[in-house]
């Protein structure tokens with residue numbers, strides 16, 4: 001068997017070491033608390049599941065779905081964007097349901113990238129941006145996200161020849177993993193930059209509904225001109241605790257949406273219809289679950305931040321998203337520090353370098369574990385810190 005080069009080019013799994021240690025500890029009967037997963041621990045709201053069960057009984061939903069999704073689902077998405085962001089979308093031309101945002105994010109490179117082309121990709125970032133690019137035969141030019149620049153890419157520092165040659169620009173706010181948010185003035189600069197260099201902007205926004213202290217993150221689509229230059233990926237995964245159902249969407253530029261629809265119609269046969277009906281219910285039904293979940297995450301955020309600060313780990317209180325991005329003490333690499341926390345405190349976090357080299361010096365801690373487990377994790381971290389004396393502060 002001779003495998004394709006792209007298989008060799010897939011980055012090695014960074015956490016093999018950590019995964020092995022987790023397995024070893026668990027085999028010894030030790031309890032490990034996983035603060036690495038980005039998957040809501042709260043179940044999908046009841047009314048959504050009820051709709052799913054009901055739709056599953058209907059034989060009309062037992063057949064192949066259309067790959068462009070149910071017209072009513074596309075309308076529900078457009079209505080939701082109107083209600084939430086005051087963004088008007090044509091449900092037939094500017095909306096496309098996805099089998100989870102990840103699926104569309106991975107496939108859209110096939111619409112823009114030919115072998116040798118360049119995509120501008122943040123570092124650190126959700127890995128699918130660069131891997132989708134690589135699968136299409138292109139390469140990524142990495143834009144560092146640094147704390148000094150509030151984890152926004154500095155567009156002025158992208159070399160002219162790269163900006164001219166690049167075909168895509170990837171962004172993600174509220175950001176995973178840095179927990180940063182972007183405001184409309186930044187998106188305005190993005191639109192101008194994309195117009196100047198003829199770039200397709202792909203904004204990934206699955207965390208706009210997970211926000212704290214009354215903050216409401218904007219959509220890239222609210223920016224004048226956004227629809228001329230790009231699209232926005234969104235998902236029901238984080239908003240409605242629906243990661244297991246695999247349903248998301250992409251909205252925006254009609255040509256980009258049409259291209260992705262054509263790619264997808266040759267690869268998949270759409271989202272199971274019962275799940276589309278559940279998604280319609282999520283978008284049109286009562287929205288109080290969002291507020292309830294945010295209250296819960298906010299309490300967990302504050303609990304963790306307090307302990308982290310006692311441990312001498314600096315982290316800005318996130319205004320949105322499911323993560324805390326914390327600066328680690330001097331004298332460790334991210335991987336060393338994450339490994340130490342696992343070995344000595346039985347707590348798993350993700351080393352920042354899992355998301356790119358500019359993630360060095362940070363760890364990502366997730367807010368998606370049940371309260372009692374989080375409290376136990378916080379207690380372990382405090383004990384671990386106390387046992388270290390001054391080291392690490």
Ligand SMILES: *Cc1c(COP(=O)(O)O)cnc(C)c1O
Nearest residue numbers: 100101102126176206235237248
């Ligand atoms: C969770 C996540 C997604 C994936 O969402 P799905 O709809 O579950 O595929 C996409 N982008 C980022 C940055 C995420 O964190």
